[in-house]
Amino acid sequence: MKLARRTTATVIGLVLLAAIPLASAFFGQPFYVDLFTRIMIFAIAALSLDLILGYGGMVSFGHATYLGIGAYSVGILSFYGINDGFVQFGLAIGASALVAFLIGAISLRTSGVYFIMITLAFSQMIYFLSVSVNTYGGDDGLNIRMHSGFAKLIDLDDPVTLYFLVLAILTLFLLIGYRIVESRFGMVIRGAKSNARRMAAIGFPIFRYQLTAFVISGAMCGVAGALLANLTLFVSPSIMHWTRSGEIMVMVILGGMGSLLGPVLGAVAYLVLEHGLSSVTAHWQAVLGPILLFVVLFAKRGIIGLAAGARMETGHG
Amino acid sequence: MHPLLVLEQALNGLQIGVMLFLMAAGLTLVFGIMNLINLAHGSLYMIGAYLCAWVFQTTGSFVLAVGAALFGALIVGVAIEVAVFRALYGRDHLDQLLATFGLILFFNEMVRILWGPTALYAAVPGFLAGQVEILPGAPYPAYRLAIIAVGLLVAFFLYYLVSHTRVGMLIRAGASNRAMVAALGINIRLLYTLVFALGASLAALSGLMAGPIFTVESGMGDGVLILAFVVIVIGGIGSIRGALVASILVGVVDTLGRAFLRPLLATVLSTATAANAGPALASMLIYILMATVLFFRPQGLFPPRGR
Numbered sequence: 001m002k003l004a005r006r007t008t009a010t011v012i013g014l015v016l017l018a019a020i021p022l023a024s025a026f027f028g029q030p031f032y033v034d035l036f037t038r039i040m041i042f043a044i045a046a047l048s049l050d051l052i053l054g055y056g057g058m059v060s061f062g063h064a065t066y067l068g069i070g071a072y073s074v075g076i077l078s079f080y081g082i083n084d085g086f087v088q089f090g091l092a093i094g095a096s097a098l099v100a101f102l103i104g105a106i107s108l109r110t111s112g113v114y115f116i117m118i119t120l121a122f123s124q125m126i127y128f129l130s131v132s133v134n135t136y137g138g139d140d141g142l143n144i145r146m147h148s149g150f151a152k153l154i155d156l157d158d159p160v161t162l163y164f165l166v167l168a169i170l171t172l173f174l175l176i177g178y179r180i181v182e183s184r185f186g187m188v189i190r191g192a193k194s195n196a197r198r199m200a201a202i203g204f205p206i207f208r209y210q211l212t213a214f215v216i217s218g219a220m221c222g223v224a225g226a227l228l229a230n231l232t233l234f235v236s237p238s239i240m241h242w243t244r245s246g247e248i249m250v251m252v253i254l255g256g257m258g259s260l261l262g263p264v265l266g267a268v269a270y271l272v273l274e275h276g277l278s279s280v281t282a283h284w285q286a287v288l289g290p291i292l293l294f295v296v297l298f299a300k301r302g303i304i305g306l307a308a309g310a311r312m313e314t315g316h317g
Numbered sequence: 318m319h320p321l322l323v324l325e326q327a328l329n330g331l332q333i334g335v336m337l338f339l340m341a342a343g344l345t346l347v348f349g350i351m352n353l354i355n356l357a358h359g360s361l362y363m364i365g366a367y368l369c370a371w372v373f374q375t376t377g378s379f380v381l382a383v384g385a386a387l388f389g390a391l392i393v394g395v396a397i398e399v400a401v402f403r404a405l406y407g408r409d410h411l412d413q414l415l416a417t418f419g420l421i422l423f424f425n426e427m428v429r430i431l432w433g434p435t436a437l438y439a440a441v442p443g444f445l446a447g448q449v450e451i452l453p454g455a456p457y458p459a460y461r462l463a464i465i466a467v468g469l470l471v472a473f474f475l476y477y478l479v480s481h482t483r484v485g486m487l488i489r490a491g492a493s494n495r496a497m498v499a500a501l502g503i504n505i506r507l508l509y510t511l512v513f514a515l516g517a518s519l520a521a522l523s524g525l526m527a528g529p530i531f532t533v534e535s536g537m538g539d540g541v542l543i544l545a546f547v548v549i550v551i552g553g554i555g556s557i558r559g560a561l562v563a564s565i566l567v568g569v570v571d572t573l574g575r576a577f578l579r580p581l582l583a584t585v586l587s588t589a590t591a592a593n594a595g596p597a598l599a600s601m602l603i604y605i606l607m608a609t610v611l612f613f614r615p616q617g618l619f620p621p622r623g624r
Binding site: 112297 | 348425547600
């Protein structure tokens with residue numbers, strides 16, 4: 001029942017998203033296509049974080065790193081004149097998966113607050129690396145001359161095409177996420193969240209499971225980064241500043257962690273809020289901060305929790 | 318490399334180290350005792366710097382400025398402890414991260430509203446403006462020496478407070494077993510507020526001293542906060558001694574790395590490669606240090622006992 005309801009909500013949401021380019025063309029506001037492309041890209045990033053954070057209990061405080069690696073993969077290849085999208089996205093996935101493997105292999109030796117801090121430390125390392133490598137623009141960032149080219153299949157120069165590519169990938173990742181979470185592998189990850197010692201005692205090598213989840217999550221976020229680079233045609237170290245990791249985490253919690261729809265709703269809510277507040281006042285952060293505080297203090301399960309209300313408490317043990 | 322240059326850079330490192338220690342001491346106490354991750358600790362540092370620079374600018378009295386900064390940060394600290402953190406103590410670390418992330422956004426923006434978007438000028442007080450000859454032919458800014466002196470004094474004071482007074486005893490007891498301390502009839506809430514107020518003032522002290530050296534601007538506390546976290550994780554969360562050792566280690570390694578890594582690399586690599594790799598490696602050095610320490614000692618150099 002609950003699942004059917006969520007699936008319906010997801011499908012309605014995706015249909016609404018698909019209607020946005022049409023609506024924005026109708027009202028003559030092409031800006032909204034860009035805004036929602038951006039929102040969906042961050043939804044992908046938040047979704048990828050939620051797989052390890054919400055389902056796996058791994059509080060990675062450096063998820064923007066993979067966003068940055070994905071974006072720099074596009075940027076650096078384009079810098080050397082390689083604009084083939086398959087190569088660029090291939091590298092984005094490969095590089096972010098590799099980095100996630102290395103970071104995860106070391107970080108997962110620790111737990112609790114030490115895990116939070118060591119993932120933060122690694123993301124700072126890569127942030128400062130990108131700041132100081134002057135070949136690729138250093139602090140000033142790197143302009144990307146053209147969009148990723150997918151032979152003659154997809155033309156990303158058209159913002160609406162990019163929009164639908166992002167929407168398609170978001171849908172795909174929601175499906176993949178669903179398959180992962182409901183699979184045996186997903187069960188082990190969720191089991192390790194509630195009691196790692198017991199899972200180990202039953203005989204699951206949880207380190208390997210968690211590391212695999214960490215790598216999948218990093219690779220997904222890398223795709224989001226490559227898409228972001230295509231949206232802005234620019235990449236700079238600020239894409240992986242630690243506050244960006246904080247923002248992605250905020251989106252997950254705001255929407256409701258441990259659900260697939262939650263991070264998407266969170267990304268929409270956070271970025272629409274940011275956009276709305278910043279058009280009202282330049283000091284929008286002074287309003288956003290307390291809002292976050294209230295969400296944490298009073299609406300623990302986020303938007304999903306609010307929407308489900310008491311139904312979840314009674315219906316789901 | 319001239320030995321005097323090395324000495325000067327080592328002193329700079331020590332100075333950064335003691336300033337980090339002032340930040341880290343509060344952070345590690347709050348974490349060790351209340352089990353709370355407080356990202357907004359950097360905001361208190363920023364508030365200290367702003368209040369000091371602003372009062373000094375308007376009144377011209379440095380003593381008044383320092384007093385205003387310490388007291389102001391203490392008030393803000395107690396206010397957020399009572400209003401926000403009391404609701405967060407029982408929550409998991411994720412909630413704490415988010416709530417205090419919200420506080421950072423709020424304070425960074427409030428500072429911009431109150432003092433404008435541009436950086437505030439922070440002057441060095443007249444009596445510390447000159448240079449001191451630490452060795453014949455080696456002048457060193459008096460202000461930086463004063464920072465080192467203040468930092469070491471505070472470190473000594475904290476050592477005395479924590480290991481030789483009744484309050485310190487309660488703090489240590491609170492760190493090893495909160496429930497037991499409360500059961501023995503100690504007002505643990507009051508103790509929490511007290512520790513938090515102490516941490517807030519220390520952060521403000523660090524911030525006000527940093528004012529004339531770095532820029533007093535919105536968000537100035539965020540970078541230091543991350544460094545302070547690196548320090549307490551290396552030192553072992555909850556340990557003041559660990560925080561002191563680790564902050565000086567981090568300060569010296571970072572400063573020496575930035576100063577000498579590039580010329581050192583240039584002796585083995587080509588100049589161009591060293592010019593690229595030197596700064597990159599130097600800025601990553603402390604994070605490499607942290608990852609290495611955690612790899613071999615997942616609980617830090619001075620792990621908390623009894624838990």
